[in-house]
Amino acid sequence: MRVTTGGVAESEEAAEAAGEGDFEAFYRANADRVYRALAVTLRRDDLAGEAMAEAMARAYTRWPAVRELDNPAGWVFRVGLNWATSWWRKVRRERAPGSDDDVAGPPGVAEDAVVAEQCLARLPRPQRAVVVCRILLDLSTAETAAALGISEGTVKSRLSRALADLRRALRVEE
Template identity: 40%
Template sequence: MTVTKEPRLGEPPPADTVVRAERLDGPDFDAIYHAHFRSLTVQLTAYCGDLSQAQDLVQEAFCRAFARWSRVSRYDDPVAWVRRVAWNLATSRWRRLRTARSWLSRQREETVPGPGPDRVALTAALALLPLQHRRAVVLYHLADMSVSEIARQEGVAEGTVKSWLHRGRAALATHLTTTKEVNDNE
């Protein structure tokens, strides 16, 4: 420690006295910070692709080094420690972002385009059919079940299923033709 005027034993130094502290146990933190901040920022910018993020990461690494400077300054290469901490911070940040993106993608509702006009018309026409006719048409045309499978499931004769299908198709044709004519006139 260098003092311009030495006070007497027990007296406080005068107010205009300049006191400088020089570290004898290792390199000066300010000197390392000013000498290496820019080069570390360039390295991290190349790694993460964002200058402001790289600056934040290097700044955080130097803050952590400053908090442990009494130990870090004794290392053979304190800058290597700061560099490793900055790279670890960048990797950790990337992992957190990846996890957050993954979580958000699972939370979001996917928007699906609404049904087209043909589907709306078909759904409306199906809703107008009697229950047995509607069930027979849906099972036969959409579920790809045979007449015998439908008859077995519904507990009726195959002729009854054929009748339901015939009547259901005829009613659908009437409803869909009427809907199409209304849409064409608009």
């Protein structure tokens, strides 16, 4: 039992339940956003769903430490991206070369959005991850650097190159 400053006893279970409620609120507020960011970065909705679920499960098991981070959603995104990268490596080792399937744009999406998604999909994954963090997740340069484990200068240069490539690609596609 813990005793609060007011002298009221509080059980360990109540304290844990409050932490779980805190995680539930975090999950509700961020799960869809992290999923969308992973789906854009990975170009596979099914893999993004699995990566998000795995990352959220890891966040839940480490919630006391994760909630203290400056950007828990960025941490979840990075864990999901790392998990998906490991999954891809495993699949590549097990599959015959050349058997990767291209993922088409989602049905019913406006043609401009499909073109933009295809141009984004052509970016190298490190550049695509920076674009997703900075634009889709609206993270700052520092938060993006922390989430991806790179320097702020690398974030800036990757974003600059990615946006220049996207501008060129979108002009050609028009």
